[in-house]
Amino acid sequence: MAVDERIVTEAVAGLELKGNEEGLIPAFGLYLTKHFADYYNRISYGLLGAFIRELPELEEDAIALLTEAGHVCSFHTFGGIMVSVEWDAVVMPMIETREDWVKGMIGVVNALGWGRYRLQELVPNERLVLQMSDSYEAAGVLEGYGKAAHPRCYLASGGAAGLMNLLYQGDITKRPPLTDELYHEVFGHPRSFRARETRCLAMGDSHCEIIVERQHA
Amino acid sequence: MAELDEPNPEINQARGALCYGDTIDVFHIGRIKVVQRYACIRRDQFEWTADGPFPPSFREYLAQRGSIRGSAVLYILDIPEKFQLTVAPNAGRAVFVPRLSTELEWQKKVVIEIVSALDEFVRIV
Numbered sequence: 001m002a003v004d005e006r007i008v009t010e011a012v013a014g015l016e017l018k019g020n021e022e023g024l025i026p027a028f029g030l031y032l033t034k035h036f037a038d039y040y041n042r043i044s045y046g047l048l049g050a051f052i053r054e055l056p057e058l059e060e061d062a063i064a065l066l067t068e069a070g071h072v073c074s075f076h077t078f079g080g081i082m083v084s085v086e087w088d089a090v091v092m093p094m095i096e097t098r099e100d101w102v103k104g105m106i107g108v109v110n111a112l113g114w115g116r117y118r119l120q121e122l123v124p125n126e127r128l129v130l131q132m133s134d135s136y137e138a139a140g141v142l143e144g145y146g147k148a149a150h151p152r153c154y155l156a157s158g159g160a161a162g163l164m165n166l167l168y169q170g171d172i173t174k175r176p177p178l179t180d181e182l183y184h185e186v187f188g189h190p191r192s193f194r195a196r197e198t199r200c201l202a203m204g205d206s207h208c209e210i211i212v213e214r215q216h217a
Numbered sequence: 218m219a220e221l222d223e224p225n226p227e228i229n230q231a232r233g234a235l236c237y238g239d240t241i242d243v244f245h246i247g248r249i250k251v252v253q254r255y256a257c258i259r260r261d262q263f264e265w266t267a268d269g270p271f272p273p274s275f276r277e278y279l280a281q282r283g284s285i286r287g288s289a290v291l292y293i294l295d296i297p298e299k300f301q302l303t304v305a306p307n308a309g310r311a312v313f314v315p316r317l318s319t320e321l322e323w324q325k326k327v328v329i330e331i332v333s334a335l336d337e338f339v340r341i342v
Contacts, residue, residue, distance in 0.1 A: 026301050089290045
């Protein structure tokens, strides 16, 4: 049986991921929290806006920082999910190929309220194209700042690159410990994956599109 | 020295050097392997695995400790103020996450108690 994203999404949604009396959601081997998207957006785009106003020569560095947050987030969050008890129970029984890990992860993400992800293209070990509808980052930019001149989904882009790096660079299928050393080894590799957003709701596009490919050494 | 004057470096010295996810201990209770990992200064996470699926009798045993939610392939025992146990029975795998309000010694004691029961159920099967 190949991975059916819908079944994964329904199973994760059925877990009733809600905060306990500590305000935490222990799930996927992680401590999750429910967080206001507007709050994250305000911090992210407030930071970027401050750079653009005060230190415009460092705008690209600010974008790199926000994208790096996505790399780190995906390494621990996606990585943690893919070695978790929940993954073993819900997704693993459907996995037949390495590419099914990507489909399974998209099924999980679609239960988390980040927007609607759709796998448009996956060339093994080479290229991933994701479509996102209602990205909370793009929606936050539109709501708070108006139409953007550039794509703005930095966390999602970093996350998409991280997914490919986990699978084809770090081989998450072997369940390596998700250490800082592994992070630097995987993401610091000259041929590791990086993402670029080619369409963005914040720019007036109907949806966001992220393309992930290997860097050239 | 007045209270809260200076932090005492000897307190929690050993645990303070650990990072999230670091393995503290690996031990077996019968046929069950238990991995104890550092979560924070006041709690550890415990993961246990068996060579085969957990028997249905284990779920029935857990149900006596509190209400269980989830499905046949993935269920959760959540006891407020105490712990959460997430179980993938077919994969023979479970994760125990204690609450911060519990003591480290208590956390390990409960794990040993539950895993010992599981080992008995596995032996019967």
